[in-house]
Amino acid sequence: MNKITLFLLFLLTSLVCFGQSPRQIFQETINETDLRKHLSYIASDELGGRDTGSEGQKKAADYITNHLIALGISPIVKNQDGKMGYEQSIELYKNGWKDSYVVINGKKKVFFNDYFPVGMINIPVEKEIETVFIGYGIQNETTNDFHKKDLKGKAVIFIENEAKNKNGKYISSNADNSDWVGSSGLKKKQKIAADLGADYIFVISLADSDQFKTLNAERKAVLSRFNRMAIEKSKTDNSTANTTLPTFIISKKMASEMLGINQKKLDAFVESPSRTLKTKKSTIKIKSERGEETVQTSNVMGFLEGTDKKDEVVIISAHYDHVGIDEKGRIYNGADDDGSGTCALLELAEAYSKAKAAGNGPRRSILFLWVTGEEKGLLGSKYYTDINPIIPLDKTVCDLNIDMIGRIDKKHETNENYVYLIGSDKLSSELHNISENVNKETINFDLDYEFNDPKDPNRFYYRSDHYNFAKNKIPVIFYFTGVHEDYHKPGDDVEKILFSKYSKITQLVFATSWELANRNDRIIVDSNKP
Numbered sequence: 001m002n003k004i005t006l007f008l009l010f011l012l013t014s015l016v017c018f019g020q021s022p023r024q025i026f027q028e029t030i031n032e033t034d035l036r037k038h039l040s041y042i043a044s045d046e047l048g049g050r051d052t053g054s055e056g057q058k059k060a061a062d063y064i065t066n067h068l069i070a071l072g073i074s075p076i077v078k079n080q081d082g083k084m085g086y087e088q089s090i091e092l093y094k095n096g097w098k099d100s101y102v103v104i105n106g107k108k109k110v111f112f113n114d115y116f117p118v119g120m121i122n123i124p125v126e127k128e129i130e131t132v133f134i135g136y137g138i139q140n141e142t143t144n145d146f147h148k149k150d151l152k153g154k155a156v157i158f159i160e161n162e163a164k165n166k167n168g169k170y171i172s173s174n175a176d177n178s179d180w181v182g183s184s185g186l187k188k189k190q191k192i193a194a195d196l197g198a199d200y201i202f203v204i205s206l207a208d209s210d211q212f213k214t215l216n217a218e219r220k221a222v223l224s225r226f227n228r229m230a231i232e233k234s235k236t237d238n239s240t241a242n243t244t245l246p247t248f249i250i251s252k253k254m255a256s257e258m259l260g261i262n263q264k265k266l267d268a269f270v271e272s273p274s275r276t277l278k279t280k281k282s283t284i285k286i287k288s289e290r291g292e293e294t295v296q297t298s299n300v301m302g303f304l305e306g307t308d309k310k311d312e313v314v315i316i317s318a319h320y321d322h323v324g325i326d327e328k329g330r331i332y333n334g335a336d337d338d339g340s341g342t343c344a345l346l347e348l349a350e351a352y353s354k355a356k357a358a359g360n361g362p363r364r365s366i367l368f369l370w371v372t373g374e375e376k377g378l379l380g381s382k383y384y385t386d387i388n389p390i391i392p393l394d395k396t397v398c399d400l401n402i403d404m405i406g407r408i409d410k411k412h413e414t415n416e417n418y419v420y421l422i423g424s425d426k427l428s429s430e431l432h433n434i435s436e437n438v439n440k441e442t443i444n445f446d447l448d449y450e451f452n453d454p455k456d457p458n459r460f461y462y463r464s465d466h467y468n469f470a471k472n473k474i475p476v477i478f479y480f481t482g483v484h485e486d487y488h489k490p491g492d493d494v495e496k497i498l499f500s501k502y503s504k505i506t507q508l509v510f511a512t513s514w515e516l517a518n519r520n521d522r523i524i525v526d527s528n529k530p
């Protein structure tokens with residue numbers, strides 16, 4: 001290359017960049033087209049809702065990793081084999097049912113299909129037990145289904161609720177209401193059975209077979225919500241799970257098999273319980289073991305080394321997991337939650353890598369951190385801060401956390417140029433002022449502090465990953481555009497993302513982090529607000 005073309009090239013670049021600071025130049029590399037490209041993959045059905053530890057989440061981790069490699073951003077996690085990588089692998093512990101079944105006459109009944117538990121029942125070793133049928137299980141002035149029944153050490157079987165007579169009144173009282181229906185009725189029946197020494201209860205559901213399938217699915221979904229994951233093995237054992245008599249709801253079909261009768265006979269008895277029902281004595285086998293299984297997942301991160309202040313690190317974070325697929329097979333793509341934060345980080349990493357390649361790299365280092373298990377209780381960020389902070393916490397200047405920035409909420413239906421900021425003034429007044437000033441100089445959005453109010457009942461300050469940094473006195477800003485009708489619903493899809501505002505908020509995060517990474521003095525911690 002000769003001197004004249006070199007001079008022309010110099011002239012050209014200075015013209016293009018005329019009047020623009022390096023911050024502005026690289027901020028503008030963040031754009032709607034790139035965000036849309038990334039999010040269309042991250043929030044696609046192919047990733048199956050990115051449930052913690054799922055194959056879909058692993059695909060997301062691979063996508064992020066490949067992007068970091070392509071950008072030339074450094075790995076910072078030392079793997080067991082001594083090689084450097086982008087993934088901090090985490091073993092989570094998940095409490096749930098393991099081996100669970102009922103065997104009737106040698107036939108195995110399927111848990112959450114033929115029957116389901118009322119609560120968190122734990123029967124760790126197989127029990128063989130005799131059954132006894134007591135009709136509806138009612139005991140009052142006119143009726144006593146428990147009369148002369150030996151329940152001691154047995155599994156007692158009764159029908160749910162109470163039958164009605166021809167006039168539509170409840171049989172035992174001839175009244176419109178009954179104490180023996182619903183969950184309070186079940187509690188009364190459970191109490192009597194427990195007092196009489198029964199060991200287990202099987203309640204015959206009156207639902208038809210389709211309704212019963214739905215009940216099973218619903219119950220499974222409800223109880224699995226209590227199967228929280230944790231980053232450590234649980235200290236409490238599962239033997240405390242049985243607080244009342246272990247109680248299961250069974251279908252009429254399973255009940256007839258237990259009672260050794262034709263289902264039609266049971267149906268007839270359900271209609272008029274005054275007739276006698278000859279049942280066979282039977283012995284069943286039962287097991288419902290609760291235990292812990294491990295789930296393998298990871299935080300993904302990339303490191304961009306700073307220049308003269310490289311030991312101090314600005315973290316930008318987002319969670320890349322979501323809630324997966326529900327019992328009806330619907331995929332929760334989580335485009336906003338938190339596909340928006342996940343892909344914003346991909347763009348931020350790109351902007352910084354371009355700045356560095358052009359000789360404008362930041363003075364402090366930047367850690368791009370995609371955390372796992374947020375939806376299971378902020379577990380990935382908790383693992384990072386509590387167990388293995390790759391960057392020492394005292395070298396961590398701040399955490400800018402992005403969780404849902406692609407939509408609008410009810411309050412802002414007429415103005416999409418806003419973002420909720422949470423936490424900015426809690427630990428550092430300086431951070432708050434910098435954030436305000438940068439916004440004025442750049443996108444000039446309305447910064448809404450409604451959720452920063454400690455009296456706000458939503459308590460969002462405690463509900464995303466930044467909190468694990470804040471609790472360690474590391475200043476944070478949480479960027480958020482609020483909840484909407486598709487929050488944690490299957491409709492949180494990429495088609496509903498407002499890319500223009502999403503792109504601008506991502507630029508704001510870039511500009512704010514740029515200032516924090518390049519200013520002479522590290523921001524100070526001067527308060528501790530709730």
Ligand SMILES: [Zn+2]
Nearest residue numbers: 337338403404
């Ligand atoms: Zn989220």
